[in-house]
Amino acid sequence: MIIVVILLGWLSGALINYISDVLPKKRRLVHPFCTSCEKPQSILNYLFWPRRCPHCSHWRTRRSWIVEILTILIALCLWAQPSLVLGFWLSLVVMIYFGIVVIIDLEHHLIMHPVSIFGSILGLVIGIQLHGLLLTLLGGLAGFCAMLVLYFLGALFARFIVRRSREGFSDEALGFGDVILGGILGLILGWPAIMGGLFLSIMLAGAISVIYLILTVLARKYRAFTFIPYGPFMIAGAAALIFFNSYFVSAFGG
Numbered sequence: 001m002i003i004v005v006i007l008l009g010w011l012s013g014a015l016i017n018y019i020s021d022v023l024p025k026k027r028r029l030v031h032p033f034c035t036s037c038e039k040p041q042s043i044l045n046y047l048f049w050p051r052r053c054p055h056c057s058h059w060r061t062r063r064s065w066i067v068e069i070l071t072i073l074i075a076l077c078l079w080a081q082p083s084l085v086l087g088f089w090l091s092l093v094v095m096i097y098f099g100i101v102v103i104i105d106l107e108h109h110l111i112m113h114p115v116s117i118f119g120s121i122l123g124l125v126i127g128i129q130l131h132g133l134l135l136t137l138l139g140g141l142a143g144f145c146a147m148l149v150l151y152f153l154g155a156l157f158a159r160f161i162v163r164r165s166r167e168g169f170s171d172e173a174l175g176f177g178d179v180i181l182g183g184i185l186g187l188i189l190g191w192p193a194i195m196g197g198l199f200l201s202i203m204l205a206g207a208i209s210v211i212y213l214i215l216t217v218l219a220r221k222y223r224a225f226t227f228i229p230y231g232p233f234m235i236a237g238a239a240a241l242i243f244f245n246s247y248f249v250s251a252f253g254g
């Protein structure tokens with residue numbers, strides 16, 4: 001049984017890696033290719049060994065290994081202690097979706113529409129099953145609107161403060177993909193748990209930003225308003241509620 005779980009974890013990681021490699025560059029799911037020279041790769045080389053391009057000798061990124069090790073570990077944890085609300089299989093699907101969002105956001109500062117469409121359907125299916133239609137839609141609406149307010153505040157901040165201090169600053173504090181992600185997480189968590197999820201993500205982003213700021217100041221590499229993608233923090237907040245729900249349900253009245 002444990003070998004099956006490890007295999008499932010590895011397959012989930014391989015799927016996250018494949019979609020994160022292919023989708024941002026080609027906008028659709030094509031045959032695996034080298035991320036450096038973009039020549040097609042054999043499945044054996046791409047998935048297993050040696051994971052090195054025969055044309056340009058480029059190794060597959062370290063990320064592909066890290067993701068696969070992490071998903072195997074998470075799958076083992078989920079199997080040993082399944083999430084109270086989702087159970088093992090749905091947790092695995094949610095983990096794959098979360099992984100794809102986090103990696104594409106970290107590497108490309110982008111939350112892609114095809115991923116968001118899949119997330120919306122997944123969110124609706126899970127939400128309705130967990131909280132019924134009304135609380136699911138209410139959660140989605142609340143998550144979307146809360147992130148929309150933050151999006152406009154971020155845009156105002158960028159216009160009045162960042163532009164004045166640094167010419168050519170083009171990254172928005174929040175992308176519209178984050179607003180859509182807020183809606184999707186709202187569907188999954190439902191009302192009112194989504195507010196707890198967003199609150200957690202803001203706390204987490206604040207804490208990590210402060211640590212990051214201190215480290216860059218100490219390393220004398222400080223630049224004002226460095227872009228930090230916000231999507232991974234939203235995912236972390238939601239994942240905490242979904243996978244460690246029993247601790248939070250009482251705290252946030254969900």
Ligand SMILES: [Zn+2]
Pocket residue numbers: 034035036037038039053054055056057058
């Ligand atoms: Zn290559």
